[in-house]
Amino acid sequence: xxxxxxxxxxxxxxxxxxxxxxxxxxxxxxxxxxxxxxxxxxxxxxxxxxxxxxxxxxxxxxxxxxxxxxxxxxxxxxxxxxxxxxxxxxxxxxxxxxxxxxxxxxxxxxxxxxxxxxxxxxxxxxxxxxxxxxxxxxxxxxxxxxxxxxxxxxxxxxxxxxxxxxxxxxxxxxxxxxxxxxxxxxxxxxxxxxxxxxxxxxxxxxxxxxxxxxxxxxxxxxxxxxxxxxxxxxxxxxxxxxxxxxxxxxxxxxxxxxxxxxxxxxxxxxxxxxxxxxxxxxxxxxxxxxxxxxxxxxxxxxxxxxxxxxxxxxxxxxxxxxxxxxxxxxxxxxxxx
Amino acid sequence: xxxxxxxxxxxxxxxxxxxxxxxxxxxxxxxxxxxxxxxxxxxxxxxxxxxxxxxxxxxxxxxxxxxxxxxxxxxxxxxxxxxxxxxxxxxxxxxxxxxxxxxxxxxxxxxxxxxxxxxxxxxxxxxxxxxxxxxxxxxxxxxxxxxxxxxxxxxxxxxxxxxxxxxxxxxxxxxxxxxxxxxxxxxxxxxxxxxxxxxxxxxxxxxxxxxxxxxxxxxxxxxxxxxxxxxxxxxxxxxxxxxxxxxxxxxxxxxxxxxxxxxxxxxxxxxxxxxxxxxxxxxxxxxxxxxxxxxxxxxxxxxxxxxxxxxxxxxxxxxxxxxxxxxxxxxxxxxxxxxxxxxxxxxxxxxxxxxxxxxxxxxxxxxxxxxxxxxxxxxxxxxxxxxxxxxxxxxxxxxxxxxxxxxxxxx
Numbered sequence: 139x140x141x142x143x144x145x146x147x148x149x150x151x152x153x154x155x156x157x158x159x160x161x162x163x164x165x166x167x168x169x170x171x172x173x174x175x176x177x178x179x180x181x182x183x184x185x186x187x188x189x190x191x192x193x194x195x196x197x198x199x200x201x202x203x204x205x206x207x208x209x210x211x212x213x214x215x216x217x218x219x220x221x222x223x224x225x226x227x228x229x230x231x232x233x234x235x236x237x238x239x240x241x242x243x244x245x246x247x248x249x250x251x252x253x254x255x256x257x258x259x260x261x262x263x264x265x266x267x268x269x270x271x272x273x274x275x276x277x278x279x280x281x282x283x284x285x286x287x288x289x290x291x292x293x294x295x296x297x298x299x300x301x302x303x304x305x306x307x308x309x310x311x312x313x314x315x316x317x318x319x320x321x322x323x324x325x326x327x328x329x330x331x332x333x334x335x336x337x338x339x340x341x342x343x344x345x346x347x348x349x350x351x352x353x354x355x356x357x358x359x360x361x362x363x364x365x366x367x368x369x370x371x372x373x374x375x376x377x378x379x380x381x382x383x384x385x386x387x388x389x390x391x392x393x394x395x396x397x398x399x400x401x402x403x404x405x406x407x408x409x410x411x412x413x414x415x416x417x418x419x420x421x422x423x424x425x426x427x428x429x430x431x432x433x434x435x436x437x438x439x440x441x442x443x444x445x446x447x448x449x450x451x452x453x454x455x456x457x458x459x460x461x462x463x464x465x466x467x468x469x470x471x472x473x474x475x
Numbered sequence: 476x477x478x479x480x481x482x483x484x485x486x487x488x489x490x491x492x493x494x495x496x497x498x499x500x501x502x503x504x505x506x507x508x509x510x511x512x513x514x515x516x517x518x519x520x521x522x523x524x525x526x527x528x529x530x531x532x533x534x535x536x537x538x539x540x541x542x543x544x545x546x547x548x549x550x551x552x553x554x555x556x557x558x559x560x561x562x563x564x565x566x567x568x569x570x571x572x573x574x575x576x577x578x579x580x581x582x583x584x585x586x587x588x589x590x591x592x593x594x595x596x597x598x599x600x601x602x603x604x605x606x607x608x609x610x611x612x613x614x615x616x617x618x619x620x621x622x623x624x625x626x627x628x629x630x631x632x633x634x635x636x637x638x639x640x641x642x643x644x645x646x647x648x649x650x651x652x653x654x655x656x657x658x659x660x661x662x663x664x665x666x667x668x669x670x671x672x673x674x675x676x677x678x679x680x681x682x683x684x685x686x687x688x689x690x691x692x693x694x695x696x697x698x699x700x701x702x703x704x705x706x707x708x709x710x711x712x713x714x715x716x717x718x719x720x721x722x723x724x725x726x727x728x729x730x731x732x733x734x735x736x737x738x739x740x741x742x743x744x745x746x747x748x749x750x751x752x753x754x755x756x757x758x759x760x761x762x763x764x765x766x767x768x769x770x771x772x773x774x775x776x777x778x779x780x781x782x783x784x785x786x787x788x789x790x791x792x793x794x795x796x797x798x799x800x801x802x803x804x805x806x807x808x809x810x811x812x813x814x815x816x817x818x819x820x821x822x823x824x825x826x827x828x829x830x831x832x833x834x835x836x837x838x839x840x841x842x843x844x845x846x847x848x849x850x851x852x853x854x855x856x857x858x859x860x861x862x863x864x865x866x867x868x869x870x871x872x873x874x875x876x877x878x879x880x881x882x883x884x885x886x
């Protein structure tokens with residue numbers, strides 16, 4: 139029995155009554171899909187996708203203590219003992235950002251982190267150091283935004299973050315620096331025109347976001363699919379594993395720009411104020427007030443408009459800076475609602 | 476004493492011829508078994524183990540090269556070629572194993588690889604295309620590719636490599652174990668021969684029956700030949716294992732570990748897992764100690780092997796590499812991403828390459844030692860089986876001749 143074929147034939151004959159002869163997965167099994175389509179890491183489907191997600195809105199003000207008082211200190215001359223003075227001593231501002239959201243926070247073809255959020259953060263660095271490049275970006279996922287602020291990995295998070303009452307229990311937010319609204323991204327040949335038509339179908343959003351929570355709240359309910367990053371949703375859409383991606387138009391427009399075979403449904407169904415997240419420790423309120431002062435200055439000196447026009451307007455149309463509200467926290471009116 | 480003397484002599488004639496022939500059968504069967512096991516080492520499991528190793532190494536290399544290449548703004552052409560070569564090599568060896576090994580478990584691994592590799596190349600193609608356009612979704616495709624590689628393809632390749640090695644070791648055991656049956660039979664037959672001589676001498680008053688004496692002598696010589704040849708084959712095969720395949724297995728494991736670390740370093744920078752650090756943790760907490768253990772094992776198992784010096788050199792190079800990696804880590808932790816990427820694609824990659832080069836030299840040297848020693852062990856058995864049969868026939872003839880002469884005295 140030196141001949142392996144003979145061995146194979148004999149052992150197959152012995153096995154014939156009980157099992158299929160030959161390989162463990164026959165070509166027929168493979169062809170009929172017995173091997174699953176590979177999915178990315180960190181994907182959750184159904185109720186598991188909604189873990190740690192957070193609802194929108196609510197009233198949880200007042201936040202009068204972080205309204206700007208008087209002019210900003212001159213760059214490089216932060217008040218002694220202040221949070222800003224501590225950051226100044228550290229030599230740079232540490233900012234948590236996304237690297238996958240085109241136009242807001244992403245890597246350009248040269249590997250540099252750029253976008254609207256990143257440039258807003260640079261303005262904060264400029265106000266502290268007199269140099270917009272005295273900044274170190276730390277790339278984080280959506281789900282890490284709150285933990286990283288809380289454990290001090292970063293001084294500030296500038297990452298498409300919606301201000302909500304739940305989140306205000308855990309971190310402090312700047313005043314509203316941008317208004318976005320949640321909508322959907324579908325394949326360009328799809329006939330779906332609103333999220334209401336996606337009941338029972340798979341809809342993707344990043345884990346730990348208000349977006350995935352909204353997906354779970356829709357009736358008829360879609361099947362929520364959560365991932366780590368927004369681009370993972372786009373991959374699933376390109377693979378045909380989901381029917382739509384649903385989140386802020388600010389994120390979706392960046393995904394649509396990467397794939398001409400997708401389209402974003404223009405009319406959002408939420409109104410979401412975005413804020414920069416910082417520590418809510420009592421001793422750090424001065425920094426929140428300082429950041430609000432910088433944002434105030436950007437609204438009035440045209441810097442906000444300039445950045446918006448550079449990064450966002452070409453894709454989402456004109457918008458004026460949202461007026462700051464320090465008394466009632468998370469209510470905003472958007473032109474589309 | 477029922478039989479009269481001529482009857483006894485006739486019985487002795489038959490018995491001695493039968494014993495000679497049985498000895499021939501036992502010794503020739505032993506040789507055949509050994510030859511088959513040695514052949515399994517040299518021509519069966521040995522090459523299959525090598526093939527599985529090639530699949531495992533090639534896929535690991537593709538994973539690491541793709542991740543590292545992605546970090547560069549423009550992926551170097553040499554990386555693209557290298558990944559192509561890796562995937563082609565992996566597929567060629569998958570086909571070779573499919574033809575040479577019908578084991579159902581191996582076939583299942585092969586099916587996993589054959590269906591998964593095209594998906595992997597698809598994902599990598601998407602990742603590269605989007606990366607060229609500077610689009611962030613490329614990183615998500617790359618992450619998918621790497622996830623598929625690490626959670627489906629590499630486990631199948633590793634499983635297959637482990638199975639082939641286990642079978643190689645089993646073949647070694649069969650080819651080098653003590654030949655109990657042959658030696659036991661030889662002892663029994665010796666005692667029978669002595670007893671027969673003794674009784675014949677008492678009955679016939681002749682000191683020695685020349686035929687039986689000649690048969691015994693031939694029997695002893697054939698036993699000595701058998702043991703000598705088996706011993707020579709055994710030492711050749713064991714040298715092939717101890718100085719070749721055994722240390723090579725550790726070096727291959729070390730190379731795969733190093734490749735995964737190289738890949739982890741890149742993925743930490745590409746993947747968004749910034750603060751989550753799962754790949755960085757794997758690098759430092761799991762793989763670095765593992766690499767150390769594998770290199771120590773390669774040196775202790777392969778003491779005196781041709782690859783021993785290379786294993787030591789790899790261990791030294793790995794220390795330097797770890798220092799370079801720490802610089803990448805520090806830069807990334809401090810948010811100095813451009814420096815981290817530059818260090819990862821230059822200094823750290825260069826250090827990794829010197830680890831890899833030392834391991835490659837060691838694996839090649841040990842592999843050559845295995846092939847040479849095992850083949851010489853295998854050839855030590857050439858002609859032995861036929862020799863045993865001829866010796867047995869000669870013994871039977873001598874017995875028949877010797878006893879027949881005594882028998883003739885009664886006519």
